Amino acid sequence: MSQAGYPSELMARFVAIVGVANAVTETSGIAAYLTENRGLYHGASPLVLKPASTAEVSAILALASETGTPIVPAGGRTGLVGGQVPRDGGQDIVLSLERMNRIREVDAVANVIVADGGCILADIQKAAEEIDRLFPLSLGSEGSCRIGGNLSTNAGGTAVLAYGNVRQLCLGLEVVLPTGEIWDGLRRLKKDNSGYDLRDLFIGAEGTLGVITGAVLRLHPRPLGHQVAFAGLKSPEDALALFERAANLCGTALTGFELMPRIGVDFTTRHIPGVRDPLENPHAWYALIDISTSDSADTASVMVQALLEQGFEDGLIEDAVIAASQAQAAALWHMRESMSDAQKPEGGSIKHDVSVPVSAVPAFMREAEIAVMAAVPGARICGFGHLGDGNIHYNISQPVGADKAEFIGRWREVNAIVHAIVHRYNGSISAEHGVGQLKRDELIGSRPAIETELMNRIKRAFDPAGIMNPGKVTGQMTGTPVGQL
Structure with a gap:
């Protein structure tokens, strides 16, 4: 018998699918796949597999389904709720998509990118920029998170206000089902009312229904005008009132409106290198306002000036600054995106x-x-x-x-x-x-019984062997690993 009580022959069959060079069996190498960033969850696994193709993912899941072997999909492993962490028992095999990082196609006419599920988000953003387009999903972890994980959690980010969650940025998916079957849903249609929307079942399912191996992603024109302002305020009530004025004045040009407390600014200026307080005096609350326009830089400038003037006149803004360059705009966003990390030294x-x-x-x-x-x-x-x-x-x-x-x-x-x-x-x-794992039990306990039962029915229909990311979201697992037989 090998690690976790699995037969050595079974482990060898899994390794043979990806090749010895692409299977991690040593404890030291596996360790990186067993925790999440905040250290809340620590798991165990006998094996990490790194497939290079959809066909290899299919072979892995077919074997796992046949033998009842639990599989935990992993992307950039930047998640904060333990969804990518195997359980403690050491039975779960990790399936990492890090080698599936190819951008398959870029279509400027159709405004789409087709990418592997393991593509790093920043690489997709760069590919869009190279054809003068924008992929607007933006996260603090964009340099390491992967699009399959973004889709599996229905990631939001800083531009949801204008562009929506990643669900709204995806036209089609390629998914390997727990049985090893491949669903090719890489459609580029903006309108398709033919039956159930299978795509939406997998987006947000956190790898419990299958592995997202490819996606058709929606691109947008790059804004010609961009302005970022930072305003000091007295209260969240004033921030909400300012947001209402911004929405009325700017419409769809309002890309972001972020709320921050003074303590967050204190933490970032204290602990994040290069961050400084943008305003001369401290304020109880702050709003970071991002405006992007499709026609010209002048339009964005006029909008932000008009908004700030209105905010001052209405007594909502105590002080404000407008970024004088894209570097300054990036610095303001860096402060906001660093706020969570700045808490760690505290x-x-x-x-x-x-x-x-x-x-x-x-x-x-x-x-x-x-x-x-x-x-x-x-x-x-x-x-x-x-x-x-x-x-x-x-x-x-x-x-x-x-x-x-x-x-x-x-x-x-x-x-x-x-x-x-x-x-x-x-x-x-x-x-x-x-x-x-973090919110699983509370989700089950707080939702109507019929809602959790419907989710369990979907889980059973897609994953009858109960092998896909067990213990996550609904917590249901119907299969029995070979090692426990």
Whole structure:
């Protein structure tokens, strides 16, 4: 017998599919695939497979289905909910798409890119830029995350306000089913009402229904005008009022509207090299406003000037600055995108990725602060995010001098406090990071029984052997690994 109680012959059959050079069997090499960035989840696996083609993925899953061997798909492994981490028992084989990183086709006329599921997001953005197009999905991890993982979690990013989640940026998929069958849905149609939309079942399924090996991605014209402004405000209420004016004035040119607290600016200027406070004096809250126009730079400039003037006149803005160059615009966005990482040197951080109706964001922030501070006196709340679509990253840093492990040990307790408020506003406890292991049990417990039952029925229909990313999202697993027979 080999590792995890699997027969050596079975492990050899898996390795033969990808070749010895593309299979990781040593403990030291496997280790990189067993944790997630925040260190909340640590798993075990006897083997990592790195297929180079859809055909190899198909062969792996066919063998896994035949033998009841659990498979955990992995992309860039940047997820924050443990969806890419194998379970503790050491039975799960990791299937990494890192070698499937080819851009198959770029079509400037149809405004599409066809890419392997393992393509790094930044490489797709660059390929679009080379034909003077824009792939607008933008994330802090875009230099390492992979499009298959982005699709599997229905990633959002900083441009959802104008372009939508990645679901809205995908026209078609190629997916290997748990049985090894290949569904070629790489269609480029903007209109297709022929039956059930299978594509949407796989987007957001977190690898529990199959492995996304290819995608047709929608491109957009590159903006000719781009302006970014940074404004100091008194409150989230004023930020919401300013957002309403921005939406009315700018329409679809309003690409991003981010809300940040003063403590977030303090953390980034303290811990992120090169970041400085853009305004002369501190303010309680800030808005980062991004405007992109399709006609000219002058239009973007006129829009941002008009918006700021209106904000000053209405008493919503205390101070503001407009980026004088694209480098300055990038620096402002860097501050926002670094806010989560800037919390790490401050000790433990309990994080939430939630969404509420846009109009309810200020009330949610106020209620959550009262409830959290009552439970954890001295907690430092750094709630920031996409005000324009209601998605707030409600992160809570430990009190100064507190014991990190003790604070992190209260993760579920604090989650329950924040999520209860989210539910009262008919919001979501998973806005763009997915469910994975972190929110699985709460999802099952908080949704209507028929909803979770429908998800389980879909899971059983696509994955009768229960091999695909078991223990994630619904938590259902119907198969029995060979090693446990």
